[in-house]
């Protein structure tokens with residue numbers, strides 16, 4: 001499965017994806033502009049939520065910024081499967097698979113590109129939020145774990161999306177499934193509301209939601225500072241999920257060729 | 259030269275839904291040959307190619323490519339072949355040069371080899387000046403040539419081309435034909451191509467396998483296949499028979515020495531298979547005049563691979579809107595007779 005060229009192959013698949021992103025000025029602009037809109041709208045809309053007794057942050061925006069990082073990351077990851085649907089339609093997918101590169105590298109390369117993209121996006125969001133007066137307790141070096149968590153989280157969901165893309169042959173179907181999954185994933189996590197303020201059954205679901213493994217440590221970075229245990233725990237779980245979803249995607253691609 | 263570089267035995271593909279796309283296909287291709295798989299839409303051409311290039315697992319049967327079994331050593335097969343799909347699978351958001359280089363990366367070429375090959379292929383494509391432009395600014399013909407050339411970056415021993423000229427205009431098609439012939443004569447590459455253009459198979463291929471509904475119905479050089487028809491095709495449209503019964507007319511025509519077969523095409527139209535048609539026509543005419551039959555029009559042609567296809571399947575190679583039902587019916591009748 002992992003040939004000795006796996007990492008090189010992964011890099012070239014990833015290189016192509018990054019070229020696509022950088023080549024599309026509008027898409028690039030939107031990936032940077034979208035978080036700005038979200039921060040402005042949500043910050044204002046939910047401003048008074050922070051007054052609810054027991055709310056863990058003084059300003060809702062302080063609480064919400066990591067939530068937005070996670071949502072942006074989730075969206076980018078969840079649409080990762082689109083590239084495989086396109087590639088299949090264009091015949092580029094078949095072309096890659098007819099070459100002696102490993103199937104796992106095709107998946108890993110696409111996941112890696114999305115990971116890199118969202119790592120940068122998370123830093124842009126942090127920059128914008130900082131400009132809007134959000135505090136970041138972990139200090140300048142905290143950007144590393146923040147970007148790292150975004151990187152791992154988007155790869156985990158890109159793996160899921162690529163699995164769907166390996167099975168579904170139309171992008172309409174993929175978009176429908178992704179839309180169906182995304183919002184419930186957000187609302188069954190503590191991205192927007194603390195667990196304590198949720199109904200019990202939702203809070204129970206949220207503890208299982210992979211998103212929580214990114215949000216909790218990220219929120220720590222914003223509100224309280226470095227918490228190594230939580231950071232490592234979150235990173236480990238997300239990396240495992242990414243490994244699992246990536247393997248499933250690879251297996252499904254292999255199966256689709258049978 | 260006579261090494262068999264591709265060999266299949268009873269190669270079969272049944273898709274998951276149950277559709278039998280390729281049905282016990284056996285053939286070989288010798289090194290240096292241009293071999294064509296000719297058949298209509300849905301005949302199973304792409305499915306056959308996909309099994310040979312390890313993109314699909316055969317349901318039954320065997321295929322060896324470059325001496326390796328496609329199921330057992332897919333990676334060895336992949337290193338030995340180049341593949342150009344039916345779609346123009348170039349990346350529009352990259353430049354021509356980047357497309358070529360990326361393809362070379364997928365075949366793990368060292369950097370210096372990659373650079374010299376890319377330069378050489380761009381030169382061959384006459385694309386050197388446009389090499390750094392995005393492919394989205396290229397014409398359809400340029401893209402297809404780039405696509406085919408990408409299949410050559412690692413100097414494969416066999417190049418698989420799935421419908422290399424689909425949807426291109428005739429000038430571009432001819433350029434691609436010349437290009438494919440050059441590859442063979444200059445580099446000794448074996449070419450395996452599929453097409454549903456009979457002119458293409460006729461012009462390019464040393465040998466052609468005609469495939470229909472997953473079965474190979476005829477295989478040989480274009481000349482051999484056409485010779486199997488048994489002569490030239492003379493199409494007669496009659497003005498009137500002067501009371502002569504159709505049966506009688508057919509017997510009379512069939513009894514003429516050069517006439518091999520008579521096929522009634524309906525509406526007072528007959529197609530005769532005639533040996534050495536040019537010399538035979540006057541004799542046919544005078545016999546018809548003696549019988550009091552008037553001739554409205556005559557058309558004579560050498561058989562094409564279209565006719566070969568029609569001969570073996572009872573169907574026209576090109577889908578003709580509207581006539582499909584008729585040909586399907588006659589094909590069914592032929593099959594029932596066999």
Ligand SMILES: Nc1ncnc2c1ncn2[C@@H]1O[C@H](COP(=O)(O)OP(=O)(O)OP(=O)(O)O)[C@@H](O)[C@H]1O
Nearest residue numbers: 273275277279298299300301302303304305306454
């Ligand atoms: N993935 C698939 N699943 C199920 N059936 C398929 C699949 N791919 C092709 N088929 C069917 O198999 C048959 C052969 O298809 P194939 O693509 O090999 O034909 P083809 O000769 O290449 O045709 P064309 O000239 O249109 O490219 C067709 O009936 C097609 O509908």
Ligand SMILES: [Mg+2]
Nearest residue numbers: 303304305344
């Ligand atoms: Mg095809």
